[in-house]
Amino acid sequence: xxRKFRCSDLKDILEIExxxxxxxxxxRFTFWYYASAYADNFLVYVHEDxxxxxxxxxxxxxxxxxxxxxxxxxxxxxxxxxIGTELVRExxxxxxxxxxxxxxxxxxxxxxxxxxxxxxxRTIIPKYYGDEDALVMIRKGSESSFIL
Ligand SMILES: CC(C)(COP(=O)(O)OP(=O)(O)OC[C@H]1O[C@@H](n2cnc3c(N)ncnc32)[C@H](O)[C@@H]1OP(=O)(O)O)[C@@H](O)C(=O)NCCC(=O)NCCS
Numbered sequence: 001x002x003r004k005f006r007c008s009d010l011k012d013i014l015e016i017e018x019x020x021x022x023x024x025x026x027x028r029f030t031f032w033y034y035a036s037a038y039a040d041n042f043l044v045y046v047h048e049d050x051x052x053x054x055x056x057x058x059x060x061x062x063x064x065x066x067x068x069x070x071x072x073x074x075x076x077x078x079x080x081x082x083i084g085t086e087l088v089r090e091x092x093x094x095x096x097x098x099x100x101x102x103x104x105x106x107x108x109x110x111x112x113x114x115x116x117x118x119x120x121x122r123t124i125i126p127k128y129y130g131d132e133d134a135l136v137m138i139r140k141g142s143e144s145s146f147i148l
């Protein structure tokens with residue numbers, strides 16, 4: 001199930017973040033900022049274990065209203081099950097299929113992931129991450145005049 005972020009999700013999100021980006025995880029203040037400034041654009045994927053009556057956050061996405069993805073991560077134990085795809089598709093539903101994202105040049109998994117979702121390379125920003133270039137990848141919807 002995908003729903004909007006709630007304050008009680010933060011603990012699970014920080015855990016996912018640490019595992020997904022061990023070198024430079026966002027901290028709680030960054031997540032609070034996105035939750036308050038872009039409340040409609042901070043979504044979480046909730047795994048429901050009906051037998052145990054437990055709900056756990058296993059993924060999240062933050063994005064700007066334009067469709068620019070700020071961050072996405074899925075807990076390592078839940079990857080390759082289509083959760084990331086579902087999260088991005090929620091964004092695409094709201095932006096008529098348009099989206100953009102910066103990806104670390106070395107992040108082969110993310111590059112494959114976005115290609116799979118119809119993104120392609122738009123440009124490269126040298127040293128965007130200080131130590132590394134960013135690939136700017138975009139996806140254009142069928143009926144739009146999306147400009148990055
Ligand atoms: C990128 C990420 C969000 C993908 O989430 P996910 O739920 O595992 O992705 P999905 O299951 O929806 O994968 C969709 C497709 O992406 C590609 N893909 C995903 N993981 C892949 C991997 N490890 N190797 C190669 N291709 C991969 C495949 O084409 C996959 O389709 P398939 O499983 O039918 O082959 C997840 O790997 C993650 O959290 N990574 C760490 C954080 C990160 O790098 N975020 C992106 C920063 S820009």
